[in-house]
Amino acid sequence: MSTAVNSPLVWDVAVDDAPVALSARGDLVAVAGAEGTVKVFDAALGAEIGSFELPGGALRVGLSPDAGSVVATGPTGYALWRRADGRTTVRESGAWSAAAAWADGTRVAVASGRRALVLDVGGGELWRTEAAASTVTDLAWMRQGRRLAVAAYGAVRCHERHTEKPLVTYPYVGSHLALAVAPTGRWICSGNQDASIHIWRTRDGSELTMSGYPEKVCRLAFDDTGFWLAADGAPDVTVWDFSGGGPEGTAPRSLRCHETVTALAWRPGAAGHLASGGDDGTVALWHATAGRPQARLRPVREIEGTGAPVAALTWAGPHLLAVAWRDGRIRTHGTPSRTAL
Amino acid sequence: MTTPEPRDLRDERVPVTVLTGFLGSGKTTLLNRVLTENHGLRIAVIENEFGEVGIDDALVLDAEEEIFEMNNGCICCTVRGDLIRILGALMRRREKFDHILIETTGLADPAPVAQTFFMDDEIASQLRLDAIVTLVDAAHVLQHLDEVKPEGVENEAVEQIAFADRIVLNKTDLADEETIGQVARRIRAINAGVHVLPAQHAAIDLRQVLDVGAFDLERVLADDPSFLTETEHQHDTTVTSVGIELHGELDEDRLNAWLGSLLRAKGVDLFRSKGILAIAGAPKQYVFQGVHMLLDGTFGRDWREGEPRTNKLVFIGRDLDREALERGFADCLATAGAAA
Numbered sequence: 123m124s125t126a127v128n129s130p131l132v133w134d135v136a137v138d139d140a141p142v143a144l145s146a147r148g149d150l151v152a153v154a155g156a157e158g159t160v161k162v163f164d165a166a167l168g169a170e171i172g173s174f175e176l177p178g179g180a181l182r183v184g185l186s187p188d189a190g191s192v193v194a195t196g197p198t199g200y201a202l203w204r205r206a207d208g209r210t211t212v213r214e215s216g217a218w219s220a221a222a223a224w225a226d227g228t229r230v231a232v233a234s235g236r237r238a239l240v241l242d243v244g245g246g247e248l249w250r251t252e253a254a255a256s257t258v259t260d261l262a263w264m265r266q267g268r269r270l271a272v273a274a275y276g277a278v279r280c281h282e283r284h285t286e287k288p289l290v291t292y293p294y295v296g297s298h299l300a301l302a303v304a305p306t307g308r309w310i311c312s313g314n315q316d317a318s319i320h321i322w323r324t325r326d327g328s329e330l331t332m333s334g335y336p337e338k339v340c341r342l343a344f345d346d347t348g349f350w351l352a353a354d355g356a357p358d359v360t361v362w363d364f365s366g367g368g369p370e371g372t373a374p375r376s377l378r379c380h381e382t383v384t385a386l387a388w389r390p391g392a393a394g395h396l397a398s399g400g401d402d403g404t405v406a407l408w409h410a411t412a413g414r415p416q417a418r419l420r421p422v423r424e425i426e427g428t429g430a431p432v433a434a435l436t437w438a439g440p441h442l443l444a445v446a447w448r449d450g451r452i453r454t455h456g457t458p459s460r461t462a463l
Numbered sequence: 464m465t466t467p468e469p470r471d472l473r474d475e476r477v478p479v480t481v482l483t484g485f486l487g488s489g490k491t492t493l494l495n496r497v498l499t500e501n502h503g504l505r506i507a508v509i510e511n512e513f514g515e516v517g518i519d520d521a522l523v524l525d526a527e528e529e530i531f532e533m534n535n536g537c538i539c540c541t542v543r544g545d546l547i548r549i550l551g552a553l554m555r556r557r558e559k560f561d562h563i564l565i566e567t568t569g570l571a572d573p574a575p576v577a578q579t580f581f582m583d584d585e586i587a588s589q590l591r592l593d594a595i596v597t598l599v600d601a602a603h604v605l606q607h608l609d610e611v612k613p614e615g616v617e618n619e620a621v622e623q624i625a626f627a628d629r630i631v632l633n634k635t636d637l638a639d640e641e642t643i644g645q646v647a648r649r650i651r652a653i654n655a656g657v658h659v660l661p662a663q664h665a666a667i668d669l670r671q672v673l674d675v676g677a678f679d680l681e682r683v684l685a686d687d688p689s690f691l692t693e694t695e696h697q698h699d700t701t702v703t704s705v706g707i708e709l710h711g712e713l714d715e716d717r718l719n720a721w722l723g724s725l726l727r728a729k730g731v732d733l734f735r736s737k738g739i740l741a742i743a744g745a746p747k748q749y750v751f752q753g754v755h756m757l758l759d760g761t762f763g764r765d766w767r768e769g770e771p772r773t774n775k776l777v778f779i780g781r782d783l784d785r786e787a788l789e790r791g792f793a794d795c796l797a798t799a800g801a802a803a
Contacts, residue, residue: 140557156555181552197552218548256529256544275531275544297531297544315542315583316534337584433555448555 128463129407129425132442132454133168137161141446143182146438148189150205151454153434153446154180160194160203165438168454174210176201181220188227191243195219200232202245211245221260225267233258238272238281252286254279260301260312264324273298273312278322292322294329299340304348309364311351313339319353323368330370332362345388345396350411352396354383358418359398361410373416379406379424385435387443395463397443399432405445407463422463425455476591477554478674479563481576483623484598485607486569489633493598493665497564502669507560509549511568528568530575533582539731539755541575542582554589562673563590570619573626574734577754580678594677597627598665601638601646608649621702624653625734625779626754628677629660636663654779655704680750680761702734705783709774711796712743718795722758725791730756732781739763741772743797 139155146152150171151163158176160183163169178198185192192203199214200222217235224230229248231240236253238261256275264271269289270281275297279288297315304310310322318333319342335355342353349365359377362369380400389395394411406421413419430449438444444454457463484490497506511528529544546565553563567576573595580592607620624630630650635643643661650659660667676682718740726733733755740749751760766772776792793799 140555142555156552156557179552179556197549220548256531257548275529295532296534297542314534315531315544315547318534340585450557 128459129423129443129455129457132166132456133163134451134453135163135168135170137450137452139450140448141433141450141452142180144434144436144444144446144452145183145185145192146436146442146444147185147187150185150189150192151436151438151444151452152183152185152192152194153452154183154194154196155450156180158194158196160192160201162192162203162205163452165442165444165454168452172203172205172208174201174203174212176212177214182222184222184224184230186224186227186230186243190227191230193222193224193230193232195222195232200234202230202241202243204243209244213245218257220258223261223263223270225263225270229267231261231263231270233261233272236274238270240270240283249284250286251279251281251288256297259297259299262301262303262310264303264307271301271303271310273301278310278312290327292327292329294320294331296320299338300342302342302344302351304344304351304364305346306348308348309344309351309368311342311344313342313353313355317355319351319355319362321368330368332369335360341383341386343386343388345392345394345411346390347392350388350394352377352386352388352398352410354386357381357383359383359386359396359408359410361396363411363415375410375413375415376418377406377408377410377421378418379421380404384432387435387437389437389443389457389463390440391460393461397435397437399427399435399445401431403427403429403431403447405432405435405443407443407457409463474591474679476589477560477563478593478676479550479565479580479590480593480673480675481573481595482564482566482598483571483573483595483626484569484631485600485604485620485623487603488569488598488600489631489662489665490566490598493631493633493667494564494566496665497669500669504561504673505558506562506564506673507553509546509553509563509565511566511571528571530572537730537756539574540578540582540757542579543575546576546579547583547586550586550590562593564673571623572617572619573623574755577626577678578757581754581757581759592678594628594672594675595626596629596631596672597623598631598633599624599646599650601632601635601643601661604646605642605649621653622734624650624657625702627654627657628675629658629672630654631665631667631672632659632661633665634663635661653702653704655706656777678752678759680752680759680763702779702781703783704777704779705785705788706775706777707789707792709776709792709796710771711774711798712741712772713774713795714797714799715742715744717799718742721791721795725788726753726756726758729780732783733778734781735779736777738774738776740774740776741766 139159143154162172180196200219201212222232238251254274260273278292280290298312300313317335321330339355351362360374382401385399396408396410405425430447434446531544533540736753747762750763
């Protein structure tokens with residue numbers, strides 16, 4: 123059994139920037155660099171099919187669900203790119219745009235300073251939220267794009283469409299760095315500067331804090347089922363079980379491979395397959411939900427890197443994992459089996 | 464016997480200088496010098512959005528001051544969320560910087576800025592706080608220092624001087640000699656050990672403010688061993704320096720208990736602290752420095768043969784009770800209370 127057979131290299135390109143984010147939808151993969159270079163590749167072949175620049179640098183990139191548009195956000199604004207005609211709309215607002223989230227193929231929420239703006243694909247503003255207590259750090263849509271969750275200092279605020287003021291506010295004193303909403307809509311989780319994960323049950327607003335992480339929690343993500351949450355904040359990736367009554371009183375599984383976790387991505391599907399990347403440049407593939415709670419798991423496989431830290435990971439469907447390294451190298455690896463890694 | 468390597472040779476983290484000072488003190492002039500002079504360093508400048516005059520340089524980023532409390536039950540333990548964000552993005556760029564300079568607003572509290580470098584692991588692993596440099600307008604600073612603030616409101620000018628590792632006494636051409644002398648004495652009364660660099664048009668040798676290593680434990684108190692002899696108490700100022708020199712070895716448990724309770728009770732009022740201590744039974748000097756309640760300490764060089772075991776401690780803070788501090792510190796001596 124050779125690992126190369128199990129996760130063969132599909133394509134390999136280099137970009138002239140330090141990648142910070144990846145996104146994949148439909149037949150496309152987009153990568154954004156720290157200097158603001160955004161490139162769009164054909165997921166199957168790696169051919170470049172478009173590119174644009176976001177002045178002031180980039181932080182995140184997001185392909186729309188129909189793969190018809192790309193949004194990039196950065197320290198001084200945001201930009202939208204349309205696949206049909208390559209038209210790019212750049213908005214240099216001077217405001218920090220930490221994140222973007224597509225509601226569907228026609229609407230995207232973009233963080234802009236202390237507000238979230240909801241835009242059409244041409245960049246036209248449909249509505250905006252009132253200012254939060256601090257710069258918005260992350261965004262997520264709930265209820266099939268009808269409710270927008272906005273994370274900033276002190277609270278996660280949920281806005282119904284076209285309402286400036288939040289309909290529901292989930293307060294917690296702390297700097298919320300990242301937001302994950304279960305696909306079931308049952309849970310809202312934030313990763314925090316104070317090295318904890320804060321959890322709200324949406325039904326009744328009841329709260330839970332998972333503290334004791336050695337470092338701040340910057341990355342957390344639910345799998346497609348909404349039963350599993352993976353998070354950084356330690357050398358180990360922790361995986362919490364959100365099935366049934368949630369993780370209260372349970373212990374997470376610990377995934378041990380990296381010294382510092384720099385990227386996390388659940389494989390699409392319900393198999394509990396996870397990819398993680400580290401500062402040392404390695405990518406690990408996991409059966410992240412195997413074993414018992416509190417189990418310390420080993421990776422199913424590791425993919426050799428370039429030596430540079432892993433900057434981002436994303437799955438282009440269940441059978442293709444895209445990896446970006448800080449030195450500008452972008453590679454995709456195939457995962458042909460549906461049930462195995 | 465091996466001599467420990469100077470820390471700088473091993474520390475590859477990018478040094479960060481924090482520039483504070485009131486509006487009109489000349490921060491923008493100094494930043495422009497930093498960006499245009501041929502000093503051979505690649506310096507990234509983070510400018511606050513209320514800058515006096517915009518600075519034309521691609522590396523200048525705008526910062527909106529966002530002070531975040533940490534959930535550790537300590538009200539003085541705050542960090543700057545905006546800095547964490549901006550520094551994080553800056554360090555992801557491919558071009559590497561030799562130095563980062565952060566300009567804070569004229570009204571900024573230096574503590575959250577400094578604490579950010581100790582409280583955030585991602586920042587601490589890549590960057591080190593080099594020094595806090597405060598610009599002072601020689602002609603106008605006295606009126607800022609004398610300004611009476613409402614109860615509970617800080618006098619930022621006093622705070623910025625108290626926190627400083629270097630003070631650029633700027634605009635000396637616009638003040639008479641008597642005023643300059645008064646300003647210098649007021650600075651010493653607040654921050655006895657600080658280096659004061661007189662300047663006109665913010666023209667200083669950048670080497671005197673960049674790569675100072677003020678927070679480097681290897682260089683704690685190395686700057687100015689004479690700070691302890693400063694005894695200027697003639698001013699009615701609530702923010703002062705207290706330097707204590709004490710001969711003998713300290714009992715580690717008693718020292719920890721005393722420092723712990725002091726920080727819990729007075730952490731909010733203790734702006735900066737530094738020390739070199741002789742711990743009973745330890746062959747090396749214990750060096751520490753702190754900002755409010757955050758203390759960073761380590762064992763430094765070996766005590767030399769025949770070198771007197773002397774403890775040096777300096778606190779800069781508000782309403783410091785010198786006698787109580789001296790007494791508390793003396794009670795930590797291993798020989799103290801031995802008769803009991």
